[in-house]
Amino acid sequence: MKSRHLGPFTVSAIGLGAMPLSMGANARPDRDQAIATVHAALGAGVTFIDTADIYAPSWDAMGHNEEIVAEALASYGDTGDVAVATKGGITRGEGETWGRDGSPEYLRSAVEASLRALRRDVIDLYQWHRPDRWRVYGECVATLKELQEEGKIRAVGISNANVEEIDVALEVLGEGGLASVQNEFSPRFRSSRDELEHCGELGVAFLPWSPLGGTGGHSRDVGVTYPAFHEIGEARGVSPQQVVLAWELSLGEHVVPIPGASRPESITDSARAADLDLTPDEISRIESQFR
Numbered sequence: 665m666k667s668r669h670l671g672p673f674t675v676s677a678i679g680l681g682a683m684p685l686s687m688g689a690n691a692r693p694d695r696d697q698a699i700a701t702v703h704a705a706l707g708a709g710v711t712f713i714d715t716a717d718i719y720a721p722s723w724d725a726m727g728h729n730e731e732i733v734a735e736a737l738a739s740y741g742d743t744g745d746v747a748v749a750t751k752g753g754i755t756r757g758e759g760e761t762w763g764r765d766g767s768p769e770y771l772r773s774a775v776e777a778s779l780r781a782l783r784r785d786v787i788d789l790y791q792w793h794r795p796d797r798w799r800v801y802g803e804c805v806a807t808l809k810e811l812q813e814e815g816k817i818r819a820v821g822i823s824n825a826n827v828e829e830i831d832v833a834l835e836v837l838g839e840g841g842l843a844s845v846q847n848e849f850s851p852r853f854r855s856s857r858d859e860l861e862h863c864g865e866l867g868v869a870f871l872p873w874s875p876l877g878g879t880g881g882h883s884r885d886v887g888v889t890y891p892a893f894h895e896i897g898e899a900r901g902v903s904p905q906q907v908v909l910a911w912e913l914s915l916g917e918h919v920v921p922i923p924g925a926s927r928p929e930s931i932t933d934s935a936r937a938a939d940l941d942l943t944p945d946e947i948s949r950i951e952s953q954f955r
Contacts, residue, residue: 665709666938668920670869671789671819671843673747677913677938679712680705680931681873681924686719686729689879693926695732702736704928706743708935713737714846714871714922716751716793717778723756730781738783749789749844749871750778751823753796753804766796766804775811791821791846801829805836819843823873827862834866846871846922851890851908852882854954864916875912875921876905876934883923892949902940909937911950 665676684690685698693701702713719729730750737743752774755763765771771792778787792808795801808820821844822833833842845863847856849872856872863870876883887894887904893911897904905923912921925931942950 665711665935667711668869668917670712670747670871670920671821673712673788673819673843675712675747675920676710676935677920678710678909678935679714679871679920679922680710681922682713682715682729682733683719684879684924684926685732687721688924688926689881690926692721697927698732699736699739701925701928701931702733703740705925705931705935706736706740706746708932709938710931710935711746712749712920712922713746714749714751714873715782716754717774717781718751718754718756718793720756723758723760726756727777727781730778734781734783747788748782748784749791749821749846750782750787751791751793751846752778753793764794764796766792766799766807768807768810771804771807772811775816779816786815787817789819789821789843790817791823791844794824795829802832802836805833809837809841821846821869821871823847825859827858830859830862830866830868834868840867842866842868844869844871844920846873848873848878849912850875850877850882851886851893851954852877860915860919864918868918870916870919872912872919872921875923876908879924890950890953892953896942896946896949900940902936903933905934906937906940907942907946907950909934910940910942911947913937914942914947
């Protein structure tokens with residue numbers, strides 16, 4: 665597996681988005697299949713796993729996904745080279761009421777809960793999940809900086825951020841302090857292209873979430889919706905999904921897609937995209953679909 669830099673870590677060029685193991689539009693796998701999916705990712709060379717405290721089948725099961733990741737890593741063997749990212753700042757309450765809380769008290773409690781769920785003394789990468797528009801952005805990032813200085817977080821990232829928020833986070837964290845930006849980016853959702861390119865200029869890792877288009881059939885049908893992915897995949901003898909991920913990797917050495925998976929076969933196929941180098945002509949054919 666080819667590798668890329670993510671803050672202080674060297675990780676696989678393709679990561680695993682663990683969310684589908686706990687929630688999503690598709691049927692949730694049982695625990696054995698979920699563990700097997702993480703193990704398949706590790707066996708394919710994946711050394712970066714993304715989770716979050718809210719990834720759970722219900723509001724009263726917060727931490728469910730983090731616990732699965734922790735169990736899978738503990739039962740695999742040597743995983744010393746695996747970096748795990750989690751996120752906090754979105755709330756879930758009784759009756760599935762959703763909200764956001766960027767207060768120091770909430771973020772601190774969320775980090776402590778994630779440490780317990782992940783069975784860790786320090787979190788590799790902690791990302792503020794979504795902005796709390798009732799609070800000053802820089803002050804929320806400052807809380808994460810404090811937690812980093814206290815040794816609870818190794819690296820700080822932000823998620824669902826715009827260019828201005830990226831710059832604010834950089835100012836608060838200092839040079840080299842912002843490890844990553846995780847935004848939605850895929851063939852069907854390209855509005856984060858500015859943030860992707862901005863991160864490249866700054867040397868910050870960009871982590872596309874739902875890089876294949878998300879659940880609900882968008883990932884499955886990506887080669888139908890965007891024929892160039894199917895045509896190139898057919899000519900290369902690979903899946904359209906591999907071509908999508910290879911295209912995203914071609915957008916910059918700082919890009920680390922994190923495709924979700926709920927079956928071992930899915931992440932095994934996605935991981936192969938790291939070795940698929942597209943030609944300039946193929947990239948041009950892909951880009952021309954979006955004009």
